[in-house]
Amino acid sequence: MSLPRIAVDAMGGDEGVRVMVSGAALARRRHEQFKFLLVGDEKRIKAALDNHPNMRGSSEILHCDDVVGSDERPTQALRRAKTTSMGLAIDAVKRGDAGAAVSSGNTGALMAMSKLSLRTLPGIDRPALAALLPTLGDHDMIMLDLGANTDCDARNLVQFAIMGAAYSRIVTGQALPRVRLLNIGTEDIKGTDVLQDAAAKLRSATGLTMQFEGFVEADKISRGDVDVVVTDGFSGNIALKAVEGAARFVGDLLKRSFMSSLRSKIGFLISRPATDLLRHHLDPNNHNGAVFLGLNGVVVKSHGSANAVGVANAVAVAARLLEDNLTQRISTDLAELGEERLRETYPSGAAK
Amino acid sequence: MSLPRIAVDAMGGDEGVRVMVSGAALARRRHEQFKFLLVGDEKRIKAALDNHPNMRGSSEILHCDDVVGSDERPTQALRRAKTTSMGLAIDAVKRGDAGAAVSSGNTGALMAMSKLSLRTLPGIDRPALAALLPTLGDHDMIMLDLGANTDCDARNLVQFAIMGAAYSRIVTGQALPRVRLLNIGTEDIKGTDVLQDAAAKLRSATGLTMQFEGFVEADKISRGDVDVVVTDGFSGNIALKAVEGAARFVGDLLKRSFMSSLRSKIGFLISRPATDLLRHHLDPNNHNGAVFLGLNGVVVKSHGSANAVGVANAVAVAARLLEDNLTQRISTDLAELGEERLRETYPSGAAK
Incomplete structure (x- = not known):
């Protein structure tokens, strides 16, 4: 083909x-x-x-x-x-x-x-921007939305969860990706009404191609035990950039520490392959290519400051989504959920 | 005394x-x-x-x-x-x-x-939770609110800025701390209406004991060129935890990289003082002690998982704020701003 x-x-x-x-x-x-x-x-x-x-x-x-x-x-x-x-x-x-x-x-x-x-796919009100992020586990995790929608209602978040799970199935090969909502605590009582509402809908929905496992806090998204982190575009953008900034901060500190004494400099030179591995793992160019999910077509956003390697990775993301037919998968998942169930999960009158 | x-x-x-x-x-x-x-x-x-x-x-x-x-x-x-x-x-x-x-x-x-x-100080509608975070600069920066107020209006954010600046003056000794609002972009058009409104109020206000310098993105809070980062409690909590999680993630990756070969292990042992320095710098216990600002009295929140060193640091934060009379400083700054100007900055009828 x-x-x-x-x-x-x-x-x-x-x-x-x-x-x-x-x-x-x-x-x-x-x-x-x-x-x-x-x-x-x-x-x-x-x-x-x-x-x-x-x-x-x-x-x-x-x-x-x-x-x-x-x-x-x-x-x-x-x-x-x-x-x-x-x-x-x-x-x-x-x-x-x-x-x-x-x-x-x-x-x-x-x-x-x-x-x-x-235009958005049938059953999707708003597209969302999703990115792959490195974890300590076997594969990357997906976070969405990362800034496309500053304000989101519960219905949006449920749709993001469905789209993120479809993307994760392509990336991880798992039949039922583990999905969580980003929140400021994992207890049921934590967070905004919108998050409470979205969690209730995802918990009670049947026919979803995912395991919904409740809330996750921002310090636990990279541990490898969650495949899809769902959030509104404002919080998602803050979380993503905070992670990027902190990784760079630690890298800078590490550099400073290594340069703080002759002994450390020597140790650094010897362990160079290790720090190079770390640098490669954390380089945003190696995770470049965020995807607008929920459209009739594939659109990939490459980082504004990406270098050629970054752009090549963004192109590869686009190619992979074409190959694995992401758009079709999301439509199928939505259809699988069924018109009936969809209406139960979020009655159209209840949407903002 | x-x-x-x-x-x-x-x-x-x-x-x-x-x-x-x-x-x-x-x-x-x-x-x-x-x-x-x-x-x-x-x-x-x-x-x-x-x-x-x-x-x-x-x-x-x-x-x-x-x-x-x-x-x-x-x-x-x-x-x-x-x-x-x-x-x-x-x-x-x-x-x-x-x-x-x-x-x-x-x-x-x-x-x-x-x-x-x-009770809150006169002129303060809601207290905020503020923490010190490490930077690449000469001193820690202050971020608030970190979770006390899930929803905030522009008036709340302006008050947080005033309180954060008062705290920063104690920590940094600077007469006019540099204050920014956390946002998903630095362009004037970015972010929610609440952020736009708060920025406009802070830009036009006179008599503030701070330099208000607009917006900051979450990847740039640790560079040492901003002293106070102001945000609502939901975003602040997400940003803080994302930073903590990313720092731990990089630390874990680093450990793994160092253990990936004999050569790296040797390098690690030699550069141990450097990595110990890094560990010390990043240990949350060494930055423990978040403060509820805006109350008639000093209340310090120690992290639930803090060890004895962490608790000792939280106690030291409380002692320092008593010594430097933070509560009095915030009141003075509010009075300095003046009833007239205060009303201009946020007419009481305009508050949510």
Whole structure:
């Protein structure tokens, strides 16, 4: 089976064209079947392609002049959906001209454009941004939402749980991923009414393709005993960034400690393979590629500061979701849950 | 000047009496002027005191049979404020029988009891839980609220900023601590209406004893360029625990990496002083002692799982706040802001 090509917004991200094209080329060196639609300034894309002969014959350029600014309001960017590299990459997915879109641009704009163009799956009110995070266990865990929806109601959180579980089944191969809601305590009485409500719905629902195991606190998400952590976009973004910042902080402290004496410096040089392993494990580029779940199509958000390795990983995430047909899986899970049960789980009148 | 004695809820925490009494004794070995009122089961406290001759003559026992459960609902615990060790420790502060209270018990109950018994300072609607966190800079930073208030409005956040700045002045000695609001982006358009509103109020206010510098993302709180991070209790709790969990996660990974080969093991042994330094820097016991700010009295929350070193640090925090008269400082700052300006900053009718 040939994989549909991947539309790459070549203009987004802090580094722009060069990193995006290098990332795509790197992904293609690892997976020769990858094909690309590179969207953006043709002249600059062509210049970047000069360094990557392996992209010849496997990539096409879709020219446009316009770019979404990194600080631009999503509502403003939406008006230029038909002219910007981000908008055209998403549009290619809609038209079936590409299977997935990858962008390192403005997250809010990417979300707004994707939602407007691709629409949400039946049974999903709002898409959510999901990322893979490293754990002490055998595989990564998935956290969502990471910033697409600042405010969420219980119905949103239940849908996020279903989508996250579908994604986790692809990543972990487990039939019933272990799902928890992020909260400030694990006791039943902890947290907001929305969390209480979502937990009650998930506990009482039948036919879910997951094990719902209640609440999890933010200090326990990386232990490897939870596969999907569900939260609203504000808390999820805070948690994700706090984890990233703390990991960097500890790394910096470690560096300082190692440099604090000659003895430690020598020890550092000897144990270099160990610290290199740690660095590799924690490098955000090696976990790059957050996914907008719940759309009629695959859209992957690459970190704005990702390097070529990071972009290549984001491309690989998109390819994997195409291969394993994530969109279809979510639809099936929702259908499995059944119209009847769905209505029990969240009567449409009860939604905010 | 003699320091008022400190009331210790000897029954709270995972380990109970022994750790609380050992912690108080350890604090007293460092600061001989400390005096204690130990509240709880007299027989068990006496047994624990047998190991600490330095506590003789410097501690009195206030006996009670009742203890607040760690999973107990605050509303339920409140009814037993007059009979529990937690309630009686706070009551001692109210009666002037102790200068501060320290407890490792149920945070929600401690908050509810403290608020009911001690009442908030004039100009403060709700107390907030604040903790010191390590940074790469010269001194710790302060984050608040960490879980006392799940929902906050802009007016609450402005008050938290004022209280956090007062605390930071004690810790850092800076006249105008740098204050930021925790958000999911630093651009003006990011975040909830509440955050937008709080930022606008802090930007336009005059007479504040702080430099308000806008928003900060959760990955940048430990870099040492912000002294006070202000947030609602839900996000603050998530951020704090995410940081704690990530630090532990990296530590575990590091251990694994070092054990992955003989060469790394040797390197580890040689650089042991460096990793010990790191461990010491990151041990939560060395940063133990969160403070309820905004009350007529000092109440310090020690972590439920703190060891004797942790409890001793929580006691030292209480002593320092008594010495430096935090409560008075917050009142002065509020008065400094002035009734007029206070009303401009948040007209009382505008509060939720």
